Amino acid sequence: MKQAESTPTLFSRLRVVLVETSRPGNIGSVARAMKTMGFGELVLVAPRFEGALEHEEAVAFASGAQDILANARIVDDIGAALEGINFAAAVSARLREFSPPVLTPRALAGQVAASPELHTALIFGNERFGLPNEIVERCNVLVNIPANPDYSSLNLAQAAQLLVYECRMAALDGQRAASQVGFHGEAASVAQIDGMYAHLEQALVAVGFLDADNPRKLMPRLKRLFARTQLETEEVNILRGIARQILARCPPRD
Template identity: 75%
Template sequence: MKQPQNTATLFHRLRIILVETSRPGNIGSVARAMKTMGFGELVLVNPRFDGALEHEEAVAFASGAQDILASARIVGSMAEALEGIHFAAAVSARLREYSPPVLAPRQFAEQAAGGGLHAALIFGNERFGLPNEIVEKCNVLINIPANPDYSSLNLAQAAQVLVYECRMAALAAPAMAATPAEPAEAAAAGIGFQGEAASLTQIDAMYEHLEQALVAIGFLDASNPRKLMPRLKRMFSRTRLETEEVNILRGIARKIMGKDPQ
């Protein structure tokens, strides 16, 4: 049976995640950028100072978006930040050798607006950006196509670019949905049987299980793993894994390890 699709607009399905932010003013500025574009869910992962959401500089830079700060959450891990998320995008100016597929902001926004999934934009520390282990957990990497001779955007500026594109895509989505699709377009859009999308938490557990199975059969050397797991994650990130598909892969991993599926 086809799973019911989330009919909420992207305004209610997009989460902004800031990882180890150093400057309280950037948190306030991101909150302001979010509110001007109609988004409200903000999550901070281990900000590098206490009282991040009440800091006077954060409140001042929010400039009328204090309600975004008041409803924001602070969590201690990416697992908590990504709970319930199906489509996550790491935002980075630095391309990675084994990153997930790279999208421009508009491409991400269109996919997030049209898919009916809970999506997240993840921004790293102002100085260090996002570590590879977080990027590898994401479905896509967003690279803003700025001037190559001077591509420096601060955190709040990058967030403003992304939430603007998401607003434009969210506003366009109802009109696009109201336009009848041609048969070929309908097939490409996934009309027909479609299972429930796997969450990032489920997919991350699948990777751990698969890695254990590959070590058990000697295919992966745990002491010298090289780039096998990042390559596998990159391969799977090009798909939209469904919950049942994740369960199948975990069942295979259990069988490899000599344990019957539960």
Template identity: 70%
Template sequence: MKPPETSTSVFDRVRFVLVETSHPGNIGAAARAMKTMGFSRLILVNPRFHDALEHEEALAFASGAQDILSRTKVVGSIEEALDGCNFAAALSARLREFSPPVWTPRTLAAHINMEPDVQAALVFGNERYGLPNGVVEKCNVLINIPANPEYSSLNLAQAVQVLSYECRLAVMEEAQAPATSIGFQGEAASFAQIEGMYAHLEEALTAIGFLKPDNPKKLMPRLKRLFSRTQLETEEVNILRGIAKKILQNRNS
């Protein structure tokens, strides 16, 4: 895994991740929305068109933000897109039964701005289908834009604009009251560290018969939802993995 990035600027610490985008024009429009707010880190996960970044619609809709497209990374999985991140936010108009905590865009932006060690990914789904549950469950929070409940449909680029605007606004309002502190805070656990912890816990719970592989029900999604509310730190992840390791050692002894 790559070492965490070190810049404390919100504009360097936030990446925008578009998952399985169907229309190249939306990619260009998203790049334009980002650039107007000072952001430049765009990642595409399995876009529909292999030449999405060079597509005439993408270039046309970027309208001056072609430099963002030229630096955009295309990857084959959400895991690759989140590499180096320790915080991920899924954007969805549809609430899920086992989603992580639901935040507003303003709450998200304030959190990112006030936590300089946060390396954040803002994850947007396909224009028609949104984000699959498997991707949402990997994220720390679910972002729901408080739109008109009778017509809450937002274009992909519009959603990117809302999130990038709120993040910029948070930077401009640094004079606001600081968030409540719980005292010492360690380094936030990375996405890869947390995924490794879940795999280790699942192995341990299976070994003691608490989790039945042939009938797992919803145990792991519930555990992921529980831990997503805690904003796990690296040391806390290590403690949980130590517990799982001890369970497996005792089981095998």
């Protein structure tokens, strides 16, 4: 029993990240959506107006969830927002050519609820422009809401409400995604995986497999490939060790 009680629940392992939000009301509404479903960690990346967490409209739309705003953090970039995260989920209505694996909200919720070693971030983009490709490509999965294809427009807060609802249901009911295998080791953090990509790119340039001046789509394709594997820390270390040995034998070209 003590072991079960010490296992972190999804309610303490889930972070909501809003990137460059334009409207204070949406920030307050997302805070309200989170609180109604039992989640509390909110991070804002470079909101497009000053005083985002104290803005009158944000406070009004939070409607009883002002504590979520009071405890929220504002950071300058996505790297800071993902510190301590080892499973990043980009939420987007737009599919990308080189996106990570695509999941529905329900499949995503089942997967992260069933994996207590995953510290998960749900990442939502700007109301008008969504998430840039460089953020999507560094995530483990892309979450796409299977809305009406003739009218798939969802407000930011509506999308957040849907995601945290599914996560709550999965956390309470013990749902698991059908394809979930589970990790045998510690899941690698986003920062560890980013470091691996940089190291691997250096090695590929050194051996002449990647032309740094004309990289084409090689690195996005490799990122998509590795995103499907759900890398563990030890696996990242192995890949970096391979890159290190390549660079020892083939120093970077000038």
